[in-house]
Amino acid sequence: PTVSYRFNEQWGVGLGITYNRVDGELHRQVPVAVGQAANGAPIVTEVDSRVEGDDDAWGYNLGVIYQPVPETTFGLTYRSKVDFNLDGSFSASSPVLDQLGIGTVTDTAALDLTTPETVNFSITQQMSDNLKLMFGASWARWSRFDQILVTGTEREEITNEQQNYSNAWAFSTGGEYQLTPELALRAGVALDFTPTQDTTRSVRIPSDDRRIFSLGAGWSPTPDLTLDFAYSYLTERSTQVDQTKTDSFTVAGQQTPPITSTYSAGYKNEAHGFGAQLTYRF
Template structure:
């Protein structure tokens, strides 16, 4: 069971962190680094220079700001999920010397309440400082990745996974240079810190002495972290003053996660007191989150109206397998194919300057998932998304702007179908093997409420 436990929990850890590179963008990549951009669906992420959040959107854009400014804010995400058409089964067998001495089969008792994603506030802060008409510096702190699913304690799919939390915080110093009225370039270095925790209830079959078996569960948990550097590059081109084209590249980031694993008895069925740690170990994995490319165009249609369109591409084909290695084993703990696909997202939006103090915004985003039906997990049961956004910017005085936005995300109904086999040696020559399966239909939606403040110096 030792290797099985590490295999399952770390395999999910990789999946969670990797999907986390798509949190509100076709998996679990967080898009919430700008509330002004949220209002028009981030359609002009690389080309529309509104405030200091351009440090993230396109570092080249800082040189188009006329003075120093600080932008800080956050978006609160409220996710709602419904689970329907659930089927589950658990088959366990206990063998002694290879011969069966007990067996059991039946559904997993439990609940399927849904709404397993807690409400979450995603904050950010950016500062941009023009030095002269060509050169500008900036700095940002934000969350590019993040995931949290917390099912109820009696969740019917708990043998597949019942808790996932992954957090990534990035700090980004940035510089940009404007060659002339048409061209500007920029670059940023990112320091990224990853933390994660995964939990699962692992079933174990115990012979009852009558040819049958009972099922107990172990609480398996893993925690890991790492940090590493990445970078981003940007370019802005204005062929005419009314048209701005922007292109941003964000690099891959390679991690080697290391952490602690432990499995704890939930009752006394294994001959040890409840709460006893029956297995603990160290494990490590190599993980590369994929690079992304964003292109957008902003067109000033009149003095008051500008329209934006953008496309983002993520190289998810890098995530083709899960390879986990243990500290005390020469053989891989797990080697599993994933075969993810590269993913696209598309957005259109606009902004209308109603008067010198008030700007109104709206946008629509089509966000395709990199996941596939064969490997979709209860930890991240997501699919293709449509996002509808509105927003406004209010400038009561020349130096101060308050931006607010609301987004509604609706996801295509999706299906999860998972099966796991857990093996544990109860005593020398006596082995428990339990195969658990869980399938269900998921329907997810989310509401995002954002607010940010920009102060110009």
């Protein structure tokens, strides 16, 4: 929920709180050496490794609007970072572990995750009685997302994957046409530059620069009430992921020999988004 107050014809402010919840799973096939063949080569099996966890946390939004003339509006919004401390469980299983009498390996799991704060700036220009154009720029402090580090009670590191995100910008432009006094139609496009680095981009989040195309509408059945709806199509630039990872595994208190594996693949991502908003004016 967000509450806004207009001081006069030029200035208005807003304040809101957000309730955020994360409920996720990390899943990976981990190569494990469980013995040696007669020629000395390691006998390798894959262990199905899963980490599950959840947490909820609070954040807040701050905003200000400045309207120097009736046709022009400037907006500035700050969305806070959100700190999550996920707690959950770790399990690893495979038929080979069952055959060795070890069974499923379990542990607790903990992950600290901070989603970035963002700053958004916008300009809205009323071109005519029915048409307005908008421009926006957004900055996100993605450098907070430096690693995925999952720890357990018996294992100092269950997962340690470096991400090394950098701060990123996004730019958008669009328009709104007031078709009738009650109905407004909207369209826009955005460029969202990736915070990922070529050297540390991983299969966990194989993303690259994004283009987002949006359509929307606002319906005001009464002067004080507005319902907004939006649809967005997101497409990402094709990207390449090349990873080399060395794994060892703790089984019955013993560390298995390290196994190095390589992975290479191309990715092309897309997504569809839907949004709705209710505004009531006091």
